[in-house]
Amino acid sequence: MIDNRTELAPAQSRLTLRVNGAACEIAAPPSTRLLQVIREFIGLTGTKRSCEIGRCGACMVLVDGEPVNACLAMAYQVQGAEITTIEGIASGTELHPVQRAFLEEGGFQCGYCTPGMVLSVKALLDRSPDPSDEEVEEALSGNLCRCTGYGGIRRAVRRAIELGR
Amino acid sequence: MAMERHERFSLPKVWKPRNVGEAWSLKRSFGSDAEYVAGGTLLRTWWEGEVAERPAHLIDIRSLPLLAGIRIAEEGGTGIGACTTLAEIRRSCGLAAEYPALPEAVLQIGAYSIRNVGTIGGNVASGIGDALPALLVYDAELLWFDGSEERIAISEWLERPEDCRRDRGKLLMQVRLPDRANAVETPTGGGNAPFSVYRKVGRREAFTPSVATVAISAGRTEDGRLERVRIAAGGGAAVPHRLYAAESLLEGKTPDPDLLPLIHEAVEETFRPKGDVFAGEEYRKRTAANLVAAELWKLSAGRQGKE
Ligand SMILES: Cc1cc2nc3c(=O)[nH]c(=O)nc-3n(C[C@H](O)[C@H](O)[C@H](O)COP(=O)(O)OP(=O)(O)OC[C@H]3O[C@@H](n4cnc5c(N)ncnc54)[C@H](O)[C@@H]3O)c2cc1C
Numbered sequence: 001m002i003d004n005r006t007e008l009a010p011a012q013s014r015l016t017l018r019v020n021g022a023a024c025e026i027a028a029p030p031s032t033r034l035l036q037v038i039r040e041f042i043g044l045t046g047t048k049r050s051c052e053i054g055r056c057g058a059c060m061v062l063v064d065g066e067p068v069n070a071c072l073a074m075a076y077q078v079q080g081a082e083i084t085t086i087e088g089i090a091s092g093t094e095l096h097p098v099q100r101a102f103l104e105e106g107g108f109q110c111g112y113c114t115p116g117m118v119l120s121v122k123a124l125l126d127r128s129p130d131p132s133d134e135e136v137e138e139a140l141s142g143n144l145c146r147c148t149g150y151g152g153i154r155r156a157v158r159r160a161i162e163l164g165r
Numbered sequence: 166m167a168m169e170r171h172e173r174f175s176l177p178k179v180w181k182p183r184n185v186g187e188a189w190s191l192k193r194s195f196g197s198d199a200e201y202v203a204g205g206t207l208l209r210t211w212w213e214g215e216v217a218e219r220p221a222h223l224i225d226i227r228s229l230p231l232l233a234g235i236r237i238a239e240e241g242g243t244g245i246g247a248c249t250t251l252a253e254i255r256r257s258c259g260l261a262a263e264y265p266a267l268p269e270a271v272l273q274i275g276a277y278s279i280r281n282v283g284t285i286g287g288n289v290a291s292g293i294g295d296a297l298p299a300l301l302v303y304d305a306e307l308l309w310f311d312g313s314e315e316r317i318a319i320s321e322w323l324e325r326p327e328d329c330r331r332d333r334g335k336l337l338m339q340v341r342l343p344d345r346a347n348a349v350e351t352p353t354g355g356g357n358a359p360f361s362v363y364r365k366v367g368r369r370e371a372f373t374p375s376v377a378t379v380a381i382s383a384g385r386t387e388d389g390r391l392e393r394v395r396i397a398a399g400g401g402a403a404v405p406h407r408l409y410a411a412e413s414l415l416e417g418k419t420p421d422p423d424l425l426p427l428i429h430e431a432v433e434e435t436f437r438p439k440g441d442v443f444a445g446e447e448y449r450k451r452t453a454a455n456l457v458a459a460e461l462w463k464l465s466a467g468r469q470g471k472e
Pocket of ligand 1: 053055202205206207247273275286287289291294336338372373
């Protein structure tokens with residue numbers, strides 16, 4: 001077994017992934033946080049940095065369609081994955097229905113938690129277009145808002161469900 | 166900012182072993198300079214909270230085939246690969262039917278996105294994860310690799326002193342749940358169906374660290390008496406354990422409300438929680454005892470599940 005190890009080398013600083021549909025190759029060390037890859041290496045700053053320990057959801061992105069806290073994930077864990085950030089969900093100038101719903105229902109005030117909220121809701125509606133209240137709560141339990149209050153956010157989710165019908 | 170300060174130091178190297186033996190050999194040769202990483206969610210919390218130092222080497226165990234997936238074991242029962250995510254456990258219909266307290270426990274760990282990444286192996290290996298009480302009441306066994314395979318009952322492993330549990334370089338491969346003889350639980354818990362339940366209390370309703378967790382399981386005889394009673398508690402930094410005194414008060418009995426004061430007392434007397442500035446030991450004991458008594462009361466009244 002020890003012999004096998006000599007053939008092993010630590011993972012290289014070469015990260016290949018797709019971000020919002022575009023192929024990227026980045027010279028990021030494998031244990032860099034995904035959050036840093038997205039904001040600093042790729043320059044997409046819609047993914048917000050806040051608690052940095054997975055407790056607030058401001059840095060939520062989709063990894064192969066599923067919500068993941070970009071502050072927790074490391075580059076090697078998303079090797080070859082498809083990443084969706086808030087910049088990647090509108091089509092041209094046409095907002096994504098979930099974005100529209102947040103705007104129309106006043107689902108935000110300062111807006112700092114909004115990119116993460118929108119992505120969590122998008123992932124929810126992609127897997128379950130007509131979710132129950134419990135499903136909505138479960139899907140958003142990792143996204144904290146400290147100014148709007150959750151009333152407007154719930155309304156926005158309801159509206160997004162209607163827009164998707 | 167925190168991230169810049171931390172990440173200017175040299176980042177850990179990442180190793181991607183191709184099999185269990187390679188992973189274990191890497192850990193042997195680096196010793197305390199290396200950590201196995203599954204989801205890395207708990208490690209990140211430890212590093213940022215300065216509970217543990219970020220090691221120089223990370224050993225990625227997520228792509229080891231032997232550690233993946235949920236399967237029916239050859240000798241009966243169910244094997245859950247250590248790197249199965251909490252989300253996969255939550256979605257598993259087989260687990261929900263036979264071992265409902267486990268998906269219920271998992272649903273109360275972290276939030277949706279944390280469960281997409283965090284694994285059952287990481288939860289168990291930490292020695293304090295919220296899934297442990299559920300695994301204890303199902304008599305789970307742990308399959309470790311330490312040069313060769315080793316099997317140990319989870320209750321026995323948890324009773325070992327901390328330095329035996331952690332940092333010995335053993336790799337957890339699988340969590341095994343024994344067959345629960347004809348154990349498909351009916352949602353109402355009626356008739357002679359076996360019974361199991363999990364409850365967690367934290368300082369918030371959801372997405373919160375636990376103050377107290379309890380799990381209970383029992384089979385039922387034809388005349389409605391409880392058999393093979395298991396009660397376990399944990400929460401916060403406590404190492405979860407079974408509550409044998411409370412179990413034996415119930416064994417062979419019908420769940421009678423008159424027994425509840427005695428069981429409540431037994432839980433308070435035997436549970437060993439860890440207090441902190443938010444919730445002291447007495448409070449946690451009382452909470453665990455209340456949860457056990459409340460669930461048994463619901464069972465005696467023919468009600469089950471959350472109110
Ligand atoms: C915001 C947030 C909220 C959380 N809430 C909860 C909660 O409510 N309840 C709870 O219990 N936990 C919670 N956690 C902790 C954590 O997410 C879970 O315990 C999770 O199950 C850990 O799994 P992991 O794969 O991420 O572990 P990792 O971080 O990868 O590993 C944890 C430890 O286990 C070791 N390890 C992992 N796999 C193995 C293996 N197969 N063999 C040997 N050692 C191994 C690692 O070396 C490390 O020491 C939370 C974490 C975060 C960030």
